Amino acid sequence: MSEGTLYDAVWDEHTVTTLPTGQTQLFVGLHLIHEVTSPQAFGMLQERDIDVAYPELTHATVDHIVPTGDRSRPFGNDAAERMMEELEDNVREAGIEFDDPTTGDQGIVHVIGPEQGITTPGKTIVCGDSHTATHGAFGAVAFGIGTSQIRDVLATQCIAMEKQKVRRIEVEGELGPGVEAKDVILEIIRRLGTDGGVGYVYEYGGEAIENLGMEGRMSICNMSIEGGARAGYVNPDETTYEWLAETDAYADDPEKFERHKEYWESIKTDDDAEYDDVVTIDGSELEPVVTWGTTPGQGIGITDPIPDPEEMESGDADVARRAQDHMRVEPGETMAGYEIDVAFLGSCTNARLPDLRAAARVVEGREVADDVRAFVVPGSQRVKAAAEEEGLDQIFTEAGFDWRDAGCSMCLGMNDDQLEGDEACASSSNRNFIGRQGSKDGRTVLMNPRMVAAAAVTGEVTDVRDLKEVNLA
Amino acid sequence: MSDLADGPAETVEEVTGTGIPIRGNDIDTDQIIPARFMKVVTFDGLGEYAFFDQRFDDEDNEKDHPFNEDRYQSANVLVVNSNFGCGSSREHAPQALMRWGIDAIIGESFAEIFAGNCLALGIPTLTADHESINALQQWVDDHPDEDLHVDIVREVVEYDDTEMSANVDKAQHKALVEGVWDTTALMEANADATRDVAESLPYVESESLPRTETDD
Ligand code: SF4
Numbered sequence: 073m074s075e076g077t078l079y080d081a082v083w084d085e086h087t088v089t090t091l092p093t094g095q096t097q098l099f100v101g102l103h104l105i106h107e108v109t110s111p112q113a114f115g116m117l118q119e120r121d122i123d124v125a126y127p128e129l130t131h132a133t134v135d136h137i138v139p140t141g142d143r144s145r146p147f148g149n150d151a152a153e154r155m156m157e158e159l160e161d162n163v164r165e166a167g168i169e170f171d172d173p174t175t176g177d178q179g180i181v182h183v184i185g186p187e188q189g190i191t192t193p194g195k196t197i198v199c200g201d202s203h204t205a206t207h208g209a210f211g212a213v214a215f216g217i218g219t220s221q222i223r224d225v226l227a228t229q230c231i232a233m234e235k236q237k238v239r240r241i242e243v244e245g246e247l248g249p250g251v252e253a254k255d256v257i258l259e260i261i262r263r264l265g266t267d268g269g270v271g272y273v274y275e276y277g278g279e280a281i282e283n284l285g286m287e288g289r290m291s292i293c294n295m296s297i298e299g300g301a302r303a304g305y306v307n308p309d310e311t312t313y314e315w316l317a318e319t320d321a322y323a324d325d326p327e328k329f330e331r332h333k334e335y336w337e338s339i340k341t342d343d344d345a346e347y348d349d350v351v352t353i354d355g356s357e358l359e360p361v362v363t364w365g366t367t368p369g370q371g372i373g374i375t376d377p378i379p380d381p382e383e384m385e386s387g388d389a390d391v392a393r394r395a396q397d398h399m400r401v402e403p404g405e406t407m408a409g410y411e412i413d414v415a416f417l418g419s420c421t422n423a424r425l426p427d428l429r430a431a432a433r434v435v436e437g438r439e440v441a442d443d444v445r446a447f448v449v450p451g452s453q454r455v456k457a458a459a460e461e462e463g464l465d466q467i468f469t470e471a472g473f474d475w476r477d478a479g480c481s482m483c484l485g486m487n488d489d490q491l492e493g494d495e496a497c498a499s500s501s502n503r504n505f506i507g508r509q510g511s512k513d514g515r516t517v518l519m520n521p522r523m524v525a526a527a528a529v530t531g532e533v534t535d536v537r538d539l540k541e542v543n544l545a
Numbered sequence: 546m547s548d549l550a551d552g553p554a555e556t557v558e559e560v561t562g563t564g565i566p567i568r569g570n571d572i573d574t575d576q577i578i579p580a581r582f583m584k585v586v587t588f589d590g591l592g593e594y595a596f597f598d599q600r601f602d603d604e605d606n607e608k609d610h611p612f613n614e615d616r617y618q619s620a621n622v623l624v625v626n627s628n629f630g631c632g633s634s635r636e637h638a639p640q641a642l643m644r645w646g647i648d649a650i651i652g653e654s655f656a657e658i659f660a661g662n663c664l665a666l667g668i669p670t671l672t673a674d675h676e677s678i679n680a681l682q683q684w685v686d687d688h689p690d691e692d693l694h695v696d697i698v699r700e701v702v703e704y705d706d707t708e709m710s711a712n713v714d715k716a717q718h719k720a721l722v723e724g725v726w727d728t729t730a731l732m733e734a735n736a737d738a739t740r741d742v743a744e745s746l747p748y749v750e751s752e753s754l755p756r757t758e759t760d761d
Contacts, residue, residue: 085746088738093720097732099742101749109635111586122729125736126743128753137584151584158586192748202634202658216634216658220665224729230739232728234716266571267628270657300631302657335747367571367631387570387627387675394569484580505575505632512579512598 074238076345079273082213086196095232101195103130103225104181107159109200113222114162124166126229132163132170135180136486140476179452179478182206182420189319193308194339205296208305209289215303237348239272243280245356249544250537253288254520258361258371261299266369269301276306280355286315287424294421295502298368307340362407363504363518365395374535377404407533412498415528418449419483419501427521428459432467433543434525440472441531447474449481485510498527556724557667560649560695564685565611565620573632578641592644616689624682625652630659639663649695669697671711
């Protein structure tokens with residue numbers, strides 16, 4: 073068992089007791105909720121006549137079903153309107169803070185927590201959403217939960233859990249130009265497999281991780297679940313503290329900042345910590361990674377050939393064959409040149425300000441290719457406003473992108489933003505599962521935001537490093 | 546304190562019934578229940594959407610899929626391969642399976658959140674090695690009308706003359722066999738200890754703590 077890691081420290085600090093099941097009852101420092109997975113939990117609570125125990129440690133937003141175009145009420149889609157109303161009723165009755173779209177603070181749940189400073193080091197954070205690991209970028213222990221567990225948390229502010237093992241993933245060296253956090257995590261999943269992290273929490277570290285800003289760290293922690301790990305984190309450091317000092321929670325209260333910082337420092341992984349497993353990756357060897365298949369583990373460097381199912385183990389080979397059939401790709405070829413119909417720049421993986429900036433630098437002075445639908449969905453209303461302040465919206469719209477409002481959008485196609493028929497999409501999101509983007513014949517190629525921009529302007533999967541006059545700094 | 550803390554939930558020691566195989570690794574929650582069917586505020590009626598896109602084409606015509614086959618319509622034990630239920634945390638996935646009729650799942654491995662969601666519904670998720678699962682899937686294929694017996698207490702699956710050992714995670718075993726899978730009730734009983742932990746955490750402001758009876 074691991075010892076002396078941040079995970080161990082946070083686990084100990086939050087342990088209430090051991091339950092008769094042998095599981096630990098763990099206190100939850102922050103519970104984030106959204107419209108899709110919470111209504112049934114509130115329903116169960118009402119059935120049992122229980123009140124929300126710690127409403128002030130719960131925070132709500134609306135993201136999955138919210139339209140990114142016309143957001144006037146009632147929403148155009150009745151089912152979406154119904155879910156929104158249900159959430160509004162639930163948070164009002166319970167006294168839970170809700171960042172609805174009229175506040176200017178609405179956005180994808182994993183974008184708004186960090187930007188408001190409610191995501192902090194050493195907190196246990198849960199949300200009925202598997203990408204909750206995103207918050208681990210701040211040194212929080214954060215993981216997705218199911219609806220019955222949401223009920224548990226609403227009722228008790230606790231969760232029943234077994235302790236996981238800890239795997240240190242050390243990413244050494246410096247990332248090359250055009251290689252981003254997204255490529256690092258796609259590579260990790262490719263190497264360790266989509267179930268490689270089952271039973272583990274991932275601790276990401278090493279030079280390449282330390283050099284990343286908070287947004288890059290979030291992109292990495294975000295996709296821990298795609299590698300099977302329910303949580304992933306980075307130890308907090310000066311980069312973390314600088315970010316936090318400027319958030320709503322601390323900007324006006326340096327005294328509180330100092331007080332909390334003492335705690336943040338106390339939960340970091342010790343120098344002589346022990347892990348259950350250690351994996352080392354040389355970051356300097358990486359190139360932009362794109363997926364060729366229908367699981368996030370089916371990725372490949374942009375200049376590498378698509379693997380041959382004949383050379384895989386039987387279970388993987390079947391999955392790969394079906395994936396290649398669906399994607400219409402051939403082993404031996406590279407993904408470069410794969411034609412796309414849609415370019416989607418959005419999601420909780422890659423729709424923060426630096427992502428949009430980097431993509432805008434690629435798009436600047438170019439035009440979206442003929443017959444390509446391209447759109448940008450900022451991760452939050454604040455990201456959107458900040459991008460507009462810098463004129464990024466101009467760059468995108470002049471190039472032919474649609475500039476939208478914040479939400480999950482085509483990451484999972486629960487609103488009107490969906491693939492149609494067998495459209496192929498260059499996507500900065502995190503899942504390429506069949507049907508994920510709203511059409512069961514749709515084809516998703518995951519990649520970093522600059523690569524999405526490059527695909528949008530060329531109409532095909534393109535190595536952004538080959539585009540002329542692009543500033544990759 | 547609510548009434549649910551009064552007694553334990555029901556126990557799940559065994560499941561008996563006919564089987565249904567779903568083959569393939571990495572079957573994700575978007576396949577089990579496509580997101581567009583999640584625009585609902587209750588779980589009622591989700592059963593008919595289980596594996597929807599695998600079962601129906603664009604014109605809603607039935608495709609080849611075990612969930613469509615007559616011979617499996619009364620099955621309640623699902624047999625799957627590895628990393629089943631990966632992807633999202635949506636409890637809609639096990640809810641859809643449960644409402645379709647599934648009471649137990651046996652597979653090579655499960656995604657953690659999915660297995661946890663199953664447990665919260667009292668659905669056991671047992672694991673066995675690749676060969677055993679293949680053999681069981683084949684047997685179910687050949688004997689769609691014959692019962693298999695899932696024994697959670699002894700961690701075995703019995704079918705035909707075979708007794709296949711199957712692993713049940715320790716906490717899951719205890720929860721199901723002793724009927725303590727209603728974690729809300731268990732944890733509500735520790736409200737005072739919870740409050741103590743909350744108070745000890747530097748980031749929890751005292752205004753955020755629930756009022757105790759003595760506050761009044
Ligand atoms: S952006 Fe996508 S992955 Fe992120 S919370 Fe929304 S649906 Fe989930």
